Amino acid sequence: MRLDVVTIFPEYLEPLNVSLVGKARARGRLDVHVHDLREWTYDRHNTVDDTPYGGGPGMVMKTEPWGDALDTLLADGYETGHTSPALVVPTPSGRPFTQELAVELSERPWLVFTPARYEGIDRRVVDEYATRMPVYEVSIGDYVLAGGEAAVLVVTEAVARLLPGVLGNAESHRDDSFAPGAMANLLEGPVYTKPPEWRGRDIPDVLLSGHHGRIARWRRDEALRRTTANRPDLIERCDPAAFDKKDREMLSILGWEPEPDGRFWRRVKAVEE
Ligand code: 97T
Numbered sequence: 416m417r418l419d420v421v422t423i424f425p426e427y428l429e430p431l432n433v434s435l436v437g438k439a440r441a442r443g444r445l446d447v448h449v450h451d452l453r454e455w456t457y458d459r460h461n462t463v464d465d466t467p468y469g470g471g472p473g474m475v476m477k478t479e480p481w482g483d484a485l486d487t488l489l490a491d492g493y494e495t496g497h498t499s500p501a502l503v504v505p506t507p508s509g510r511p512f513t514q515e516l517a518v519e520l521s522e523r524p525w526l527v528f529t530p531a532r533y534e535g536i537d538r539r540v541v542d543e544y545a546t547r548m549p550v551y552e553v554s555i556g557d558y559v560l561a562g563g564e565a566a567v568l569v570v571t572e573a574v575a576r577l578l579p580g581v582l583g584n585a586e587s588h589r590d591d592s593f594a595p596g597a598m599a600n601l602l603e604g605p606v607y608t609k610p611p612e613w614r615g616r617d618i619p620d621v622l623l624s625g626h627h628g629r630i631a632r633w634r635r636d637e638a639l640r641r642t643t644a645n646r647p648d649l650i651e652r653c654d655p656a657a658f659d660k661k662d663r664e665m666l667s668i669l670g671w672e673p674e675p676d677g678r679f680w681r682r683v684k685a686v687e688e
Pocket residue numbers: 505506507530531532553554555556557558559560561562563564566
């Protein structure tokens with residue numbers, strides 16, 4: 416997969432050289448190109464922004480540097496045999512970035528990221544490139560960043576670990592909380608390793624019992640406990656038929672029961688988690 420990033424803070428993308436993404440690059444799975452947007456400015460002050468039409472606070476990133484930067488890197492990519500680019504635009508007004516979207520992006524051969532500072536990029540840039548390629552405007556969550564660079568790191572890491580040959584078997588992603596086919600979209604419960612006692616704290620007995628069935632049940636109960644506590648929205652959206660009898664018993668202990676129409680769960684009493 417080829418990745419291009421155009422930014423006014425190329426140093427902010429240094430983490431792409433280390434850890435998992437760095438490993439993916441070293442293994443030849445990822446070909447990363449970081450570009451300084453200011454290379455496509457032609458005035459003394461390397462201006463990349465200007466005041467918004469219609470007034471209002473903040474500055475808007477100008478069309479010309481983005482257009483020239485994107486044209487240049489797209490020409491380079493096509494010349495070196497790459498095809499089918501997609502534009503990824505981090506923005507608080509984008510669609511939520513999810514594991515499902517990470518999987519979709521990981522199946523594309525070439526991603527071009529345009530992290531913006533200030534109040535965003537002149538809309539004509541997205542409109543222009545949307546006539547030539549798919550555009551994904553993505554938000555990584557309901558909070559405000561100073562710019563899109565951190566979002567590029569988030570998206571890149573989530574995508575890179577899905578590329579074939581990047582994760583070893585030991586760290587395989589089939590059990591990810593949000594992986595399709597994981598425990599019906601429950602959060603993972605707690606995990607433990609040696610030593611068996613630490614500062615007077617033991618490992619739950621069941622994990623030392625060797626009873627695989629009981630261990631699986633305990634893990635599932637802990638997953639239900641965590642999900643009801645931290646992400647009730649995930650339970651509320653679930654079809655009660657997605658849970659077996661023991662799940663429903665646990666949910667009831669946790670204070671949840673199916674809606675009368677049988678399609679959703681709701682919390683009926685508060686329970687000490
Ligand atoms: O807050 C932002 C500013 C610029 C670019 C992206 C963001 C953002 O992305 N996801 C949440 C916020």
